[in-house]
Amino acid sequence: MTDINTYLREWTMPHVLCPGCAHGIVLRSFLEAVDQLQLDPDKLAMVAGIGCSSRLIGHVDFCTLHGTHGRAPAFATGLKLARPELNVVVLTGDGDALAIGGNHMIHAARRNIDITVLMLSNAIYGMTGGQSAPTTPEGAVASTTPAGNTEPMFDSCKLLIGAGASFVARVFAANPLEMTKVMADGITHPGFSFIEVISDCPEYFGRYNNIGGGANMLSWMTVQDEGVAGPLSAKRFVNHVPITVLSPALATGVLEREVRPVFSGIREG
Amino acid sequence: MSETTSGLLLAGVGGQGVLLASMIVADALVRAGHDVKQSEVHGMAQRGGSVFGHIRWGSRVDSPLVPLGSAEVLAAFEWAEAIRWVPYVRDGGAVVADIRMIVPPGACSDRRSWSMPYPGIDAEVFASRGLKTRLVDASAIATELGNVRAANNVVLGSLAAFLDIDVVHWEAAIEQFVPRGTEEVNLAAFRAGREASEAQIPLPTVEPEGFSGPHEIDIRHDWCKGCDICSRICPEYCLAVNGDGVLTVTNAEACTGCRLCVLLCPDFAITIHPPQEPATVPVHAVQGGASR
Incomplete structure (x- = not known):
């Protein structure tokens, strides 16, 4: 196994994220998946839009493309059509992918182009000051919903299955081994792979909703896991969680996997 | 209680098909014309x-x-x-056993001392009470037939020698109870078990690979933001964030190298070195480019 840090642009470290932000855990799990698959760093292109999650691509030593807000799937589509030999991975956030770029996301899924989308969902707009996002659970406090969010939240996996993505999965940042496995599956899947990673924002979501810092946020997310909770529910880790906000239980694991013709821009036959 | 009542016991580990085997035995006995009662315990x-x-x-x-x-x-x-279950057998009775060894999960609960090793083996347990024994390497036989999960029927094949049940009844019971599509391999396993050669009493096990000394925890302080995740997740309480928000190793002797802290560190700040491996000097030097 390679030292994971060799995949980082070490001179950019430490990264820009807040203390306890689970996005770093997700990035590590992704790099472990890249390492397991022995992908060539020069043949791996990461495309991102705008947001905390999108900032991560600045720290990895692959080919990286920082696009405009919400348009990462569009940049990725162009890149994959022009350079089909590349592994194209889109790193995006919940606001970037579902609100600002919702249109681009569903149409990339509809075409079933062979890219992998990692959507890091922290249920809030972290970079811009904690506004409520399409994934903010009902009742949760955000800077734009000081008395609690009144809107229902998106189930992004159902949305993407409906849009036609051929690989859809949901994982929790608190389960790094499962994350790595599902990401490796998603990268190798031929066609559009969408992986929602439930990440966290201790700085805004955790603070506004009295959940606490990074460690508490991780155990908070495990109680939303519909499947078997991860290692964090063991021992003292879970005892510190005041459960004030709870989204509906989320199904985890690979939720959709089918092999369909992959979009290449060329009409066959 | 009727004078003519006999009993037998089936024992194994969860996942081996013990209960399925006991249904098969019970059904075969019913088919042979006996009154049969069967009961089971399958806690954890x-x-x-x-x-x-x-x-x-x-x-x-x-x-x-x-x-x-x-x-x-x-x-x-x-x-x-x-x-474990030998005391249930009457003097002069018989023991049919797969020699496979499965280390119980309890033996893994203490990762440092391995204080629950695999039980010692004493052939005297059998000889002193005049027990007939028939030991088979059922798992190996079943693996050879193509499905290790048919090992339970290999044991039943060996068991058949001690019970007065016609083979027809055994095979009908197996066909009825095994999962659809696995009838062939299970019947083959049963027949192989009838003819299986006697296996040797297994030698005492090798000590399980356990704690070989504390792992070394290498913290990269210029990347660590003191978020407290690693110190809260560590099962051995090796790490703590002090009052100044600096992560420190408080119990270096206890690290078992589980790497939970490494996997859950958002800042790539922790590396774990196994005891034998010489710790590499971390590269803290700025590698060109402007630091952030």
Whole structure:
């Protein structure tokens, strides 16, 4: 196994994220998946839009493309059509992918182009000051919903299955081994792979909703896991969680996997 | 209790098909014209715990439980379970056992001392009470036939020698109870078990690979933001964030190298070195480019 840090642009470290932000855990799990698959760093292109999650691509030593807000799937589509030999991975956030770029996301899924989308969902707009996002659970406090969010939240996996993505999965940042496995599956899947990673924002979501810092946020997310909770529910880790906000239980694991013709821009036959 | 009632015991580990085997035995006995009662215990079976089934048969059976020291035969699917349940067999009875060894999960609960090793083996347990033994390497036979999960039927094949049931009844019961599509391999396993050669009493096990000394925790302080995740997740309480928000190793002797802290560190700040491996000097030097 390679030292994971060799995949980082070490001179950019430490990264820009807040203390306890689970996005770093997700990035590590992704790099472990890249390492397991022995992908060539020069043949791996990461495309991102705008947001905390999108900032991560600045720290990895692959080919990286920082696009405009919400348009990462569009940049990725162009890149994959022009350079089909590349592994194209889109790193995006919940606001970037579902609100600002919702249109681009569903149409990339509809075409079933062979890219992998990692959507890091922290249920809030972290970079811009904690506004409520399409994934903010009902009742949760955000800077734009000081008395609690009144809107229902998106189930992004159902949305993407409906849009036609051929690989859809949901994982929790608190389960790094499962994350790595599902990401490796998603990268190798031929066609559009969408992986929602439930990440966290201790700085805004955790603070506004009295959940606490990074460690508490991780155990908070495990109680939303519909499947078997991860290692964090063991021992003292879970005892510190005041459960004030709870989204509906989320199904985890690979939720959709089918092999369909992959979009290449060329009409066959 | 009828004078003609006999009992047998099946014992193994969760996942080996002990209960399925006990249904097959019970059904074969019914087909042979006996009154049969069967009972089972399967507590934490799916976690690798002990599973056993009691079967009693005769012209009339009132209770399914086999009293201590009265079973005709013990069929064990795992070596430690064979030792554990031997007291249920009557003097001069028989023991059929798979020599496979499965280390119980309890032995893994203390990762440092491994204070629960695999039980010792004493052939005297059998000889002193005049027990007939038939040991088979059922798992190896079943693996050779293509499916290790058919090992339970290999044991039943060996068990058949001690019970007066026509082969026709055995095979009908197997066909009825095994999962659809696996009839062939299970019947083959049963037949192989009837003819299996006697296996040797297994030698005492090699010590499990355990704690070989504390791992070294290497913290990269210029990347660590003191978020407290690693110190809260560490099962051995090795790490703590001090009052200044600096992560420190508080219990270096206890690190078992589970790497939970490494996997859950958002800042790539922790590396774990195994005891033998010389710690590499971390590269803290700025590698060109402007630092952030």
